[in-house]
Amino acid sequence: MKRRTLFTGALGWAALGSWAHAASGESYPQRHITLVVPFGTGNIADNQGRMIARHLEKVLGQAVVVENKPGAGGSIGTEFVARAPANGYVLLYGTHGTQAANTALYPASRINPSSDLRAVHSLFRQSTVIVTPANRPWRSVRELLEAARKEPGRLTYSSSGVGTQTHLAGAKFQDATKVSLTHVPYNSQASITDLLAGNVDLSFNYAETVVQHIESGKLRALAINGKTRMAVLPGVPTVGEEGYPGAAVEGWSGVFAPRGTPDAIVALLAREIGKATEAPEAKAAMARLGSYPMGLSDVAFQSFVESEVPRWRDIVKSAGAEGR
Incomplete structure (x- = not known):
């Protein structure tokens, strides 16, 4: 696969191609990417994560390894990604739980998903x-x-x-x-x-x-x-x-990166993840599971996630489950 490089500055974002530059100036990606799914295997989260990983492998030309890190309602895997280097090589499959509800369920958490992680692109909504x-x-x-x-x-x-x-x-x-x-x-x-x-x-x-x-x-x-x-x-x-x-209450999922991940890398990943969720075969497969693409990228998805935090806090409170 021929690698194309993103040139910033005077050329602006119009030059975005299939490859991005990391802060070091090297083309991205140069090695495998890890997508952390903070839940066990064999469930809808794991299935969605692996579907996105397969698509990214094809378009980025590097292996995308799904690593399951379950525990504490997804908090263990979420913290792992939040503390990873902000270079695009460790990503999170996140949900309404890890990014919103857990702030009420686990108030003693050592991270704040809204400030420590950056939304890349939404995946699917699920009721x-x-x-x-x-x-x-x-x-x-x-x-x-x-x-x-x-x-x-x-x-x-x-x-x-x-x-x-x-x-x-x-x-x-x-x-x-x-x-x-x-x-x-x-x-x-x-x-x-x-x-x-x-x-x-x-x-x-x-x-x-x-x-x-x-x-x-x-x-x-x-x-x-x-x-x-x-x-x-x-x-x-x-x-x-x-x-x-x-x-009515709908859950949702998306891909997140450590805060500070370069804009060019996020833009590239967001574009390709968006394509993956809208692919006819992916939409058909997810519809059979009652899931539908959300179509929110980067800033729009980040705003959505932040608006969901108080909503899920109220739901957790009504369940009497806050402060575990």
Whole structure:
């Protein structure tokens, strides 16, 4: 692949090609790039991270290695990237959790994602699906709320852990509908296992996890807990359509770099990541999981992230999960 170099100064940004210059003046990248995914393997975050890594490898001509660093709701991997050299060789797959909700969940964190990391480009927005075991009597949000109001706190909902989107979506739903549900946190797969067994009443879960069980008839979808319907579940209404637009909560993801990463490198990465999220095959694959590209780059994405911090702080507070 022929390398093209970015010339700054009098030529301005119009000279941006396929390669950028680091502060040292060397073309970027000269070696492999590490994309840190601050969660375990085999989940939607890991899948999205690897998809972006494959695209960047093709266009940058260097290996892009995905390194999973799970722990503390993503805080461990996030801190690792925040403390890495600001040269474009260590990047973060970040989410609404690592960049916004964790500021309330882990106030004693040694970093501030808003000031220690720089947004490069958004990836995808993601909402959850409100599902219930097929043997439960309610077939709509209205019937669910009627049951919940008759016996406050009796109905239970599972999540993959305190502070996760599957937990906070339930908290937001309760706040918007003025009902009381009992949260039952699990770790990873156990939450869906107990739901399928009928040991809990509800879950606010990802389409990736529940669609196969909805199609098999083991689970019933009541609503999409986001602003738009999902292509993979076209007949399932949103909570807004059911009369509770305030219950909608969407998670999101994006790529971040250590604060101080050169503008030229960020611009190059942002352009290529944007192309990756809008590629027809990527959009189709993500739509099957209920995810859709956001299309925000650099400054616009940074502004969006900063606006999300107080919103997620309020959601965490309503869940009673702040200050862990």
